[in-house]
Amino acid sequence: MKDDKNKHQNNDIQLDDDLTTAPKTASDIDSGDTEFDDLDAEEFVDTDEEGKELGSSAKLKQLREKLKVAIDEKLQYLTGWQKEKAEFINIRRRDEESKQEFYKFAAQGLLEELLPVLDSFDMAMSNKDAWNAVSGEWRGGMETIYNQFKGILAKNGVEAFGEIGDPADPAKFHMIGVDNTDDVKLDHTVSAVLQKGYMFKEKVLRPAMVRVFQH
Numbered sequence: 001m002k003d004d005k006n007k008h009q010n011n012d013i014q015l016d017d018d019l020t021t022a023p024k025t026a027s028d029i030d031s032g033d034t035e036f037d038d039l040d041a042e043e044f045v046d047t048d049e050e051g052k053e054l055g056s057s058a059k060l061k062q063l064r065e066k067l068k069v070a071i072d073e074k075l076q077y078l079t080g081w082q083k084e085k086a087e088f089i090n091i092r093r094r095d096e097e098s099k100q101e102f103y104k105f106a107a108q109g110l111l112e113e114l115l116p117v118l119d120s121f122d123m124a125m126s127n128k129d130a131w132n133a134v135s136g137e138w139r140g141g142m143e144t145i146y147n148q149f150k151g152i153l154a155k156n157g158v159e160a161f162g163e164i165g166d167p168a169d170p171a172k173f174h175m176i177g178v179d180n181t182d183d184v185k186l187d188h189t190v191s192a193v194l195q196k197g198y199m200f201k202e203k204v205l206r207p208a209m210v211r212v213f214q215h
Contacts (some may be wrong), residue, residue, distance in 0.1 A: 019201045030126040031114065037161065042121045082198065085123070107156065108200055108205065110203060111156065111158055111198075111200060111205060112206065114153070115198060115205075115206055117149065118146075118149065118150070118153075118160075118196070119195060119196075121142070121149070122195075122196060124142075125142075125146070127144075157200055157201040158198055158199070158200050158205065159198065159199045160196045160197070160198055160199075161196070161197050161198070161199055161208060162190065162193045162195075162196045162197045162208030162210060163190065164190050164191065164192065164193060165186075165187075165189055165190060166189065166190045167188065167189055167190075168188045168189060168190055168210070168212045171204065171207075172197055172204055172207055172208065173190065173197065173208050173209075173210045173212075174207040174208065174209050174210070175208055175210060175211070175212045176209055176210070176211065177211040177212075178189040178191075178211065178212050178213070178214040179192070179211055179212070179213055179214065180213075180214055180215075181213045181214065181215055182215070183213075184215050186213040186215070187213055187214060187215035188212060188213065188214070189195075189212065189213050190208075190210045190211070190212060190213075191210075191211045191212055192210060192211040193208060193209075193210050194210060194211070195208060195209035196208055
């Protein structure tokens, strides 16, 4: 029993020692809270570079300056984004134009290789005696193939040019000879077409080989 009583006494002593570290008066608690209140208040006081508290007008001026800086930064970001967007659009446009130009020249090369086939049809059909000597069914079949071929080329922008009487435009006609004439109206017009020319989408794919009247 004495041991238990001593244990209780030891415990009570320990508790009393702990209590000595707590605030003993209300003034002690208030003074502690006041220190924290003062610290919180100091954190939210606006001051100038010298540490002096700012008045209302000075605070308003400071806020306006901060707002101006924020707006300027926003405009810089917006301007940079707009420039990058415009550059991206231009790159895509140039890339698309390059692709279209590539396809155009690739098609042009193929069409140029097909023109001799048309020349062969023209040469065969221009010899009237030989053309009329074959059967009508054969001629009809060849004419059908010829017209289909020309139709396909026309859908791809290829059109033939070069007729007798056309003005002898050097940009479209390759003049390989002249025929004299007394008619002033025929001067510098096509007198004979030796090989038709072809246009590809408003561009000369191949000039026509012609003879020209000369007064």
